[in-house]
Amino acid sequence: MKTWVLYYSRGGNTKKIAEAMAEELEVPKAEQVPPAYPPENVQLLFLGTGIYAGKPDSKMVEFIRTLNTDRVKNAAVFGTNGGQDTAIETVKSLLREKGINVIDETFSCKGKYFLFINRNKPDSEDLKAAKVFARKVYDSLKA
Ligand SMILES: Cc1cc2nc3c(=O)[nH]c(=O)nc-3n(C[C@H](O)[C@H](O)[C@H](O)COP(=O)(O)O)c2cc1C
Numbered sequence: 001m002k003t004w005v006l007y008y009s010r011g012g013n014t015k016k017i018a019e020a021m022a023e024e025l026e027v028p029k030a031e032q033v034p035p036a037y038p039p040e041n042v043q044l045l046f047l048g049t050g051i052y053a054g055k056p057d058s059k060m061v062e063f064i065r066t067l068n069t070d071r072v073k074n075a076a077v078f079g080t081n082g083g084q085d086t087a088i089e090t091v092k093s094l095l096r097e098k099g100i101n102v103i104d105e106t107f108s109c110k111g112k113y114f115l116f117i118n119r120n121k122p123d124s125e126d127l128k129a130a131k132v133f134a135r136k137v138y139d140s141l142k143a
Pocket residue numbers: 008009010011012013014015049050051052053054055080081082083084085110111112113114
């Protein structure tokens with residue numbers, strides 16, 4: 001099953017989660033949006049976002065605009081946040097507007113920002129939980 005992991009990460013937190021998921025599923029690499037090549041016939045896209053002033057970054061929104069069901073069939077959304085994970089819901093709705101099947105379950109965890117907020121997050125437990133999520137979604141579609 002052709003699987004990609006893409007993310008938008010300003011501070012590196014969401015990137016860490018994306019890389020853990022890619023490692024678990026043996027996807028060659030996780031890549032920041034927009035990717036070097038647009039996805040084609042991707043069966044499962046894991047799409048990750050941080051949240052910035054209540055929203056996903058505009059680069060993420062722009063990237064989703066380029067998608068369609070020939071590019072991506074199913075998507076699972078994940079993210080890191082300071083305490084409020086509403087960017088995930090925004091990303092889910094934008095994907096659904098494109099006709100893409102969006103998996104209900106999502107993964108989110110806290111991510112550090114400024115100097116001291118959520119220090120050491122995501123931590124090794126978060127990375128483990130992200131891998132469990134990725135495996136579960138992948139296996140549910142493969143079955
Ligand atoms: C400029 C800025 C704005 C942020 N706004 C929010 C916010 O509105 N809500 C929230 O929960 N977290 C907010 N955060 C925290 C980030 O979403 C959190 O640190 C996340 O892990 C960032 O992901 P990244 O490191 O992948 O960019 C903000 C962080 C920054 C730097």
